[in-house]
Amino acid sequence: MRKFFSRLWNSETDGLTAAAFIVGGASLASRVVGVMRDRVLASTFGAGDTLDAYYAAFRLPDLLYTLIILGALSAGFIPVFAEYLETRSKKEAWDLAERALSVVGATMLIICAGLIVFAPALVPMTVPGFDQEKLHVTIQLARIMALSPFFLGLSAVMGGVLQATRRFLAFALAPVFYNLGIIFGALVLSPVMGIEGLAWGVVLGAFLHLITQASVALRLGLRRIPAPSLRNQGIRKILWLMAPRTAGLAVTQINMIVLLALASALPVGSIAVFNLANNLQSFPIGIFGISFAVAAFPNLARAAGAKRDEEFRNTLSSSARKIAFLIIPSTVVFFLLRAQIVRLVLGAGIFDWTDTIRTANVMGIFTASMLFQALIPLFARAFYALQDTWTPLIAGLVAEVLNLTLAITLRTHYGINGLAIAFSVAACVNMFLLWGLLHYRKGSFGGGEVTMSLAKTCAASLGLFGFGWLARLGIGTLFPLRTFWQVGLQATATIVVGGAAFVVVAWLLKSQEYFEFRHSMKQRFFKKVVVQGAEEVQMD
Numbered sequence: 001m002r003k004f005f006s007r008l009w010n011s012e013t014d015g016l017t018a019a020a021f022i023v024g025g026a027s028l029a030s031r032v033v034g035v036m037r038d039r040v041l042a043s044t045f046g047a048g049d050t051l052d053a054y055y056a057a058f059r060l061p062d063l064l065y066t067l068i069i070l071g072a073l074s075a076g077f078i079p080v081f082a083e084y085l086e087t088r089s090k091k092e093a094w095d096l097a098e099r100a101l102s103v104v105g106a107t108m109l110i111i112c113a114g115l116i117v118f119a120p121a122l123v124p125m126t127v128p129g130f131d132q133e134k135l136h137v138t139i140q141l142a143r144i145m146a147l148s149p150f151f152l153g154l155s156a157v158m159g160g161v162l163q164a165t166r167r168f169l170a171f172a173l174a175p176v177f178y179n180l181g182i183i184f185g186a187l188v189l190s191p192v193m194g195i196e197g198l199a200w201g202v203v204l205g206a207f208l209h210l211i212t213q214a215s216v217a218l219r220l221g222l223r224r225i226p227a228p229s230l231r232n233q234g235i236r237k238i239l240w241l242m243a244p245r246t247a248g249l250a251v252t253q254i255n256m257i258v259l260l261a262l263a264s265a266l267p268v269g270s271i272a273v274f275n276l277a278n279n280l281q282s283f284p285i286g287i288f289g290i291s292f293a294v295a296a297f298p299n300l301a302r303a304a305g306a307k308r309d310e311e312f313r314n315t316l317s318s319s320a321r322k323i324a325f326l327i328i329p330s331t332v333v334f335f336l337l338r339a340q341i342v343r344l345v346l347g348a349g350i351f352d353w354t355d356t357i358r359t360a361n362v363m364g365i366f367t368a369s370m371l372f373q374a375l376i377p378l379f380a381r382a383f384y385a386l387q388d389t390w391t392p393l394i395a396g397l398v399a400e401v402l403n404l405t406l407a408i409t410l411r412t413h414y415g416i417n418g419l420a421i422a423f424s425v426a427a428c429v430n431m432f433l434l435w436g437l438l439h440y441r442k443g444s445f446g447g448g449e450v451t452m453s454l455a456k457t458c459a460a461s462l463g464l465f466g467f468g469w470l471a472r473l474g475i476g477t478l479f480p481l482r483t484f485w486q487v488g489l490q491a492t493a494t495i496v497v498g499g500a501a502f503v504v505v506a507w508l509l510k511s512q513e514y515f516e517f518r519h520s521m522k523q524r525f526f527k528k529v530v531v532q533g534a535e536e537v538q539m540d
Contacts, residue, residue: 020288020291020292020294020295020296020322021291021520022168022169022172022295023168023171023172023290023291023294023295024287024288024291025172026169026172026173026175026176027172027175027286027287027290027291028287029173029176030173030175030176030179031283031286031287033176033179033180033183036179036183037179037182037183037186049134049137050195050198053130053134053137053138053141053195054141054195054198054199056123056130056138056142057123057138057139057141057142057145057199058145058202060115060119060122060123060142060146061115061142061145061146061148061149064111064112064115064149065148065149065152065153066249067246067249067250068107068108068111068149068153068246069104069108069149069152069153069156075241075242075245075381075384075389076237076238076239076240076241076242076245076384076389077100077157077160077238078160078163078164078297078298078301078384079241079301079304079305079384079385079386079387080096080234080237080238080241080387081093081096081097081100081160081161081164082164082298082301082302082305082385083301083302083304083305083306083387084096084234084305085164085165085302085305086302086305086306087305087306090221093221094221094222094223096232096234096235097157097160097161097221097222098222098223098224098225098226099226099228099229099232099234099235100157100160100234100235100238101154101157101158101222101225102225102226102227102228102229103228103229103230103235104153104154104156104157105150105153105154105225105228106228107153107228108149108150108153108154109150111149112146112147112149112150115142115143115146115149116143116146119139119142119143119146120139122142123135123138123139123142137195140196140199141195141196141198141199144196144199144200144202144203145199145202145203147203147206148202148203148205148206149206150206151203151206151207151209151210152206152209152210154210154214155174155206155209155210155212155213155214158210158213158214158216158217158222159171159174159213161217161220161221161222162213162216162217163294163297163298164298164301164302165220165298166298167216167217167220168294168295170212170213170215170216171213173212174208174209174212174213175209177205177208177209177212178205178206178208178209179205180205180208181201181202181203181204181205181206181207181208181209182198182201182202182204182205183201184201184204184205185197185198185199185200185201185202185204185205186198186201189201189204237387241384241387241389242389243389244389244390244392244393245384245389245392245393247393248389248392248393248396248397251393251396251397251400252396252400255400255403255404258404258407262407262408262411262419263416263419266411266415266416267415267416270415270416273355273358273359273362273416274362274416274419274420276342276346276359277342277359277360277362277363277366277420278366278423280334280341280342280345280359280363281334281363281366281367281370282373284326284327284330284331284334284370284374285327285370285373285374288323288326288327288330288374289323289327289373289374289375289376289377289378290377292319292322292323292378293319293323293377293378293380293381294381295319296315296316296319296378296381297381297384297385299311299315300312300315300316300381300382300385301384301385303315303385304385304386304387305385309442309443312382312385312442312445313442313443313444313445314445316378316379316382316438316445317445317449317450319378320375320378320445320450321449321450321453321454321512321513322513322516322517323371323374323375323378324371324375324453324454324457325453325457325511325513325514325517327370327371327374328371328454328457328458328461329457329460329461329464329499329502330370331367331370331371331461332461332464332465332468332498333464333468333494333495333498334363334367334370335364335367336465336468336469336472336494336498337472337491337494337495338360338361338363338364338367339356339357339360340487340490340491340494341360341363341491342356342359342360342363343356343487344484344487344488344491346359358416361417362416362417362420365417365420365421365424366420366423366424368424369423369424369425369427369428372424372427372428372430372431372432373427373431375431375435376427376430376431376434379392379431379434379435379438380392380434382434382438383434383437383438386441386442391434391437392434395430395433395434395437396430398429398430398433399426399427399429399430399433400426402422402425402426402429403422403423403425403426404422405422406418406421406422406425406426407419407422407423409422410422453511453512453513456506456509456510456511457506457511457513459505459509460501460502460503460505460506460509460511460514461502462505463498463501463502463504463505464498464499464501464502465498466501467497467498467500467501468494468495468497468498468499468501469494469498470497471490471493471494471496471497471498472490472493472494474493475489475490475493475494476490
């Protein structure tokens with residue numbers, strides 16, 4: 001058994017759907033652990049000065065990680081590393097990875113040291129309303145947390161290696177261990193060290209994030225850490241590809257700040273309503289859209305690096321169809337049960353029925369763009385695989401300008417709903433810009449096959465909507481829906497009845513995606529697990 005799990009941990013994941021299942025399942029686990037983390041923090045410290053200082057201290061390290069590492073490094077490193085794996089010797093490919101590790105490590109060490117030294121000057125600019133005592137605590141926490149981007153930066157390179165070589169299990173589980181480190185800090189370190197124990201928990205989580213991925217990456221080919229240098233052609237290419245992605249992330253951050261500033265001028269609670277609704281509707285996007293985008297990225301990068309255009313188009317088409325097959329019915333469920341979902345997840349304490357309705361209305365608007373939001377990461381990664389990070393930046397800039405223009409225009413008449421409308425329209429425009437530019441550059445990827453797949457998925461989703469609506473109506477007629485369990489029963493009945501209708505219609509229409517998912521689930525959960533490089537293990 002130990003040998004089996006060792007092989008499973010270190011082996012290559014064969015197949016796009018299998019990879020997406022691993023990433024999606026781990027993403028779900030990470031989100032669940034994240035909820036546990038927030039619950040532990042809230043129950044231990046409450047909504048007071050301690051958590052104010054803790055979250056405020058997160059801002060600078062988190063901004064540093066977001067702009068320099070998150071997305072930007074993978075957008076540059078994975079396509080170039082995948083190209084080296086396909087077109088050059090293994091020695092050259094691993095030499096590139098080792099040099100990237102040394103450059104990132106040296107860069108993050110310098111920046112993190114600067115953050116520690118200049119925290120007394122930088123932190124007050126992010127929390128001008130804190131008094132001196134609270135500000136002092138925040139600075140101390142920020143200095144400790146400044147160590148975490150160093151470990152996360154090294155881990156990002158390790159994660160890039162794992163993605164490019166299709167080792168998804170350790171990559172996908174790393175965030176779970178990161179959150180477990182924070183929970184350990186809250187439960188074990190804080191009683192001994194006080195508030196600083198929380199910050200050291202963050203550093204521990206970042207270290208666990210690193211060693212989780214390093215446990216596999218070091219076995220693959222990483223052997224040494226050379227002196228950092230920018231003379232290597234591959235390193236310079238990675239940095240060139242990173243620049244537009246970093247700019248795009250900065251624009252997104254600025255755009256969100258402006259949106260929240262606009263919301264702050266609306267009735268009290270508007271910022272909370274917007275964020276809570278956005279977090280809820282992002283759940284299926286993260287589980288399905290991001291998972292398939294991450295799983296498809298190595299295949300796209302390798303096909304692009306080897307100039308295999310047909311394979312590139314087939315991978316893109318298959319991934320887009322699978323995302324649509326999962327997101328469209330999720331959209332229907334979230335629209336049908338928008339009030340029930342908000343009430344079940346958030347409806348406690350002083351979060352009353354008025355707050356529920358406001359949040360549900362905003363989430364209902366967000367659902368109109370869920371498919372577009374889910375496809376954007378895939379199409380953006382398709383350009384990254386082509387080593388083009390400028391096109392997604394330009395498309396994103398157009399969408400963000402439209403977003404802000406509409407938000408300013410609509411907020412006067414529609415309030416917080418106007419911001420949600422602007423957000424959804426911008427996501428739609430962003431997706432179609434990326435799709436159109438991909439079509440122009442690489443030709444049709446699916447054409448009639450994609451259209452037919454969408455038609456069948458939409459037909460099955462209509463069945464879900466019709467039967468789900470009847471189930472919702474029936475339970476609503478039988479019960480007054482005044483308790484958590486009654487609302488939960490209504491939501492469960494809607495999902496079960498509607499989901500059964502979706503499956504039946506998809507089966508009758510012979511949906512290719514339905515049969516592919518059914519076959520993949522049977523292979524992984526009911527018959528046997530196939531591990532590349534290992535024998536088949538019977539699971540019945």
